[in-house]
Amino acid sequence: MRQSFPRSHAKAGLGMRITLALLTSTAIISGGGLYLPAAAQEASITYAVPAGPLGSAITRFGERSGLQILYPADLVRGKQSPGVSGNLTADEALSRLLAGSGLTYQYTAANTVTIVPISAGASGVAPDGSIMLDTITIQAGGANTEGSNSYTTTASTIGKTDETLRETPQSVTVITTRQIKDRGLTDLGAAMNSATGVTVTPDQYYGAGRFFARGFEISNLRIDGGAVGVTSSYDAIGSIGLSRYDRVEVLRGADGLFSGNGEAGGIISLVRKRPLDERASTAELSYSNWNRATVSYDYSTPLTKDGDVRARMILSAEKGDTFYNGGELDNRSFYAIIEADLGDSTVLTFGGSYDRQRSAPWWAGMPRYLDGSDIGLPVEASLGTDWADLDHKGWEIFAGLRHDFANGWVWNSNLTYAEHKYRGLYGYLAGAVDPLTGDGLVFNGSHNWADGYQIQADTNISGDFDLLGRRADIVIGLDYAKHSSDVNRSEFTGPAVNLDDVDDANWPIATIPDFPGDYYFNFHPYTETRYGVYARGKFEMSDQTRIILGARYGNYKYSFHRASYNRDGSVNWREAIDYSDNGVLTPFAAVSHDLNRDWTAYASVATIYQSQSRYLRGPEPGSPLNPITGRTFETGLKGELLGGAMNASLAAYYTKREGEAVRDPRYAGASNPGNGSSCCYLDDGEVTSRGLDIEVSGEVASGLQLFAGYTLNINKNKETNGVYSAITPRHLLKVWANYNLPNDYSKWTIGAGLRAQSTTKVSGTEWVERAGGEWSEVPFNFGQGGYAVADLSVRYDFSDDASLTLNINNVFDRGYYAQLGTLSKNNFYGPPREIALTFRSTF
Secondary structure (H helix, E strand, C coil): CCCECCCCCCCCCCCCCCECCCCCEEEEEECCCCCCCCHHHHEEEEECCEEHHHHHHCCCCCCCCCCCEEEEEHHHCCCECCCEEEEEEEHHHHHHHHCCCCCCEEEEEEEEEEECCCCCCCCEECCCCCCEEECCEEECCCCCCCCCCCCCCCCCEEECCCCCCCCCCEEEECCCCCHHHHCCCCEEEHHHHHCEEEEEEEECCCCCEEEEEEEEECCEECCCCCCCEEEECCCCCCCCCCCEEEEEEECCCCCCCHHHCCCCCCEEEEECCCCCCCCEEEEEEEECCCCCCEEEEEEECCCCCCCCCEEEEEEEEEEEEECCCEEEEEEEEEEEEEEEEECCCEEEEEEEEEEEEEECCCCCCEEECCCCEECCCCCCCCCCCCCCCEEEEEEEEEEEEEEEEECCCCCEEEEEEEEEEEEEEEEEEEEEEECCCCCEEEEEEEEEEEEEEEEEEEEEEEEEEECCCCEEEEEEEEEEEEEEEEEEEEEEEEEEEEEHHHHHHHHHHHHHHCCCCCEEEEEEEEEEEEEEEEEEEEECCCCCEEEEEEEEEEEEEEEEEEEECCCCEEEEEEEEEEEEEEEEEEEEEEEEEEEECEEEEEEEEEEEECCCCCCCCCCCCCCCCCCCCCCCEEEEEEEEEEHEEEEEEEEEEEEEEEEEECCCCCCCCCCCCCCCCCCCEEEEEEEEEEEEEEEEEEECCCEEEEEEEEEEEEEEEECCCCCCCCCCCEEEEEEEEECCCCHHCCEEEEEEEEECCCEEEEEEEEEEEHHHHCCEEEEEEEEECCCEEEEEEEEEECCCCEEEEEEEECCCCCEEEEEEECCCCCEEEEECCEEEEEEECCC
């Protein structure tokens, strides 16, 4: 049956045209000759393509017909089409579109059409009769990966406009729909754990985990190319399920051009699934040996007879246990989206979602012995209380509007508003354990109550024009983003417990003080706001060389008001920080050069800007430090191989951040107790990070899809002359291959993967409670050796519409730590072997 694809945009002029001119290798449309059109193309359907630029007309035709259209990029430039309307076959419609253009078409595969000059018949013919094209433009599905069955994509939207991976002068990884399904990835944390160069650490406060690349955190997130949201805050969007997203895009390195304030680790871009052209339903049911069941239902349908209004709804639920004792979860999600074509060149999108995440989390992880050695508890052990409870509710509404102008320019706007309510009650054992006596563990707990919201708005216009006889592409836009939360937090302690008595330890919930407790904090409000204008231009200098220049002019505001109270309302301390940076300029520059038809060399420099207003300059009460600044330099090669079926990249990078907060030795470390923004600091620290990124993705041989990424990272803190990010391994390898067996075994598909990393170590000092109730500052230095975790999958296709998949994660049940922390807590085991069976049916 014919695969349904989301419409790239409105049916006239809103098709996603991915121009591979200057970048694409020679494509060979093979097949020992030309093909006759498939029967599906002989059926009549209704077309409504207005007169206008031929390239835009072909785009609209490709969307409506479902055909893939190939042609040299320069072949249609400057040509006009009379348009076409009526109930026609694909052949009839395309013939009318090409009337008077001097062009014709040929079927070079069952669902692939090549546009060629009438006089030449083709741009070249190989000895075997196959057509050879130089640069091509690929149309139809656009950057959407749903239905492509590929581990790579023709384009990404991480740079606001649709660009191929090859023409993006920074390191970008795309986790496609096919990868998500094959590997059984259910949430953003799992997807990021599969992405090249990304380290994921557990974080049950925020659910999604925390993500690091090149030694720096990835804390910014963008949805559908909009303004920036956050991934790690009380107002973050929680544990992000993947059922509603077409793909996950990850840019490694600074993104000051489009993000403004942020770490140098990169940015995550999520792209929502959109309604399909035809009615379709997909149901999935999964069960794992952790007694965890997952069910989802995805339904898409046209709402009008002509398909001008389309809708999609996705529901999912997950319930069961975690791999450690006492951990439970109950997650539910609903997503709905409507698209409407407002005329021939405009599309309106509106939708929303609701999520409820309920779990019994274990926040603190494992402690260590005082000498840093492992306490040796089994992987299923938990030092959390059975009454711990996390309830996270969130909902969002979003809207988008896109208009394609007749000259090929595009105006795109979107808006998202989200609210989140967070209620957490935690209880756990923590503390450095004396290896001789087993003492040192103490029950700790906290109440957490937070209400937050996020707003993201973005509007931009993009297009191309001739500049001194050469093509120039430009995008200009403005954005606004704000996230804010009100937080109440109360901490309390319970009895001490000996390590030998952990199994019998009990801290009854009846003894836990009611909220707000005897000693609590109030954060009201905690707000970050950023807004600005941005522009980026790509200018052809020759047929092979382009220069990319851009800049963002933005403003940043930070408000942090909090206080510590006693139960009777008396104040222990107050703190108020109101900080702003106005007129912050973050430029970007790059150059790319096509070495040949397959490979492009590039170099880029991206600017870093990160506020550190929570660190105060002396004397007390202090004033906020200046922001961190710096640059990321990157150079590399990108290849688009096998006719675009495979992408490959090699990059070397160097990041230098200046103005890092370091303790001011003139002051005795005075601070408000527990307030987290202590005085006093200097902004003369420096951090560097350098290394290599290598990635290959796509179909490397018939039936064999491959994703492989390797990273080398060396990061350094000038202040300590040591490692800046201890959790970032020097070497990190991630590989996954999926092979559809040939011939009589074609119903079977097997997959295998490996995640391997080198040694990691942590060091520092920590205050611990010693015998007799005395506190002392104790140094620590411990780590774990390199390890590898292997995964497997087997899928059997009963038909084109039904399949059964077996996923086995951590096949050999390798024990390891997903995160190393301190002596007292935050040492988290990695998940043991998990076996999941998934039935999927489309109807």
